[in-house]
Amino acid sequence: MIKLQIVGNLGRDGVVREVNGKNVINFSVAHTERFRDASGNQQERTTWVDCSYWTDRIAVAPYLKKGTLVYAEGTPTAEAYTGRDGNNGVALRLRVSNVQLLGGAPRAENGSVESTGTQEYASQNGAEVGDDLPF
Numbered sequence: 001m002i003k004l005q006i007v008g009n010l011g012r013d014g015v016v017r018e019v020n021g022k023n024v025i026n027f028s029v030a031h032t033e034r035f036r037d038a039s040g041n042q043q044e045r046t047t048w049v050d051c052s053y054w055t056d057r058i059a060v061a062p063y064l065k066k067g068t069l070v071y072a073e074g075t076p077t078a079e080a081y082t083g084r085d086g087n088n089g090v091a092l093r094l095r096v097s098n099v100q101l102l103g104g105a106p107r108a109e110n111g112s113v114e115s116t117g118t119q120e121y122a123s124q125n126g127a128e129v130g131d132d133l134p135f
Contacts, residue, residue, distance in 0.1 A: 004076040004094055006031055006049055007069070007102065014053075014064030025053040025061050029072055029094075049076075053096035060099065069102040 008031035015026050032046045074096040082088055
């Protein structure tokens, strides 16, 4: 068995769907690596992982907001594709078995901190933030 662990920021909000009577939360995680090349120039490489979390614990979905730092682990697959521009590529996908929020509120484009909906979700469901969280 191959297991992949990734820490990164969500590239989009988690989306809950029902497929054949089962719930799945789809989201993407980006990990950016910064390094210097052989010439000493600063380089940046971002790896995107499309994630599918098949679970009955869909209460975690409101917390999966774009920009949130997460840890995800599961079984990876890679799929070859041809992009609209005609270039070939590989999509990295992860069938998630475990996801954990690592904190860090998402930031708006202007740099201000956005609400992740945690407080709103908790108050709508009669819970205090930090009490009886669904994950």
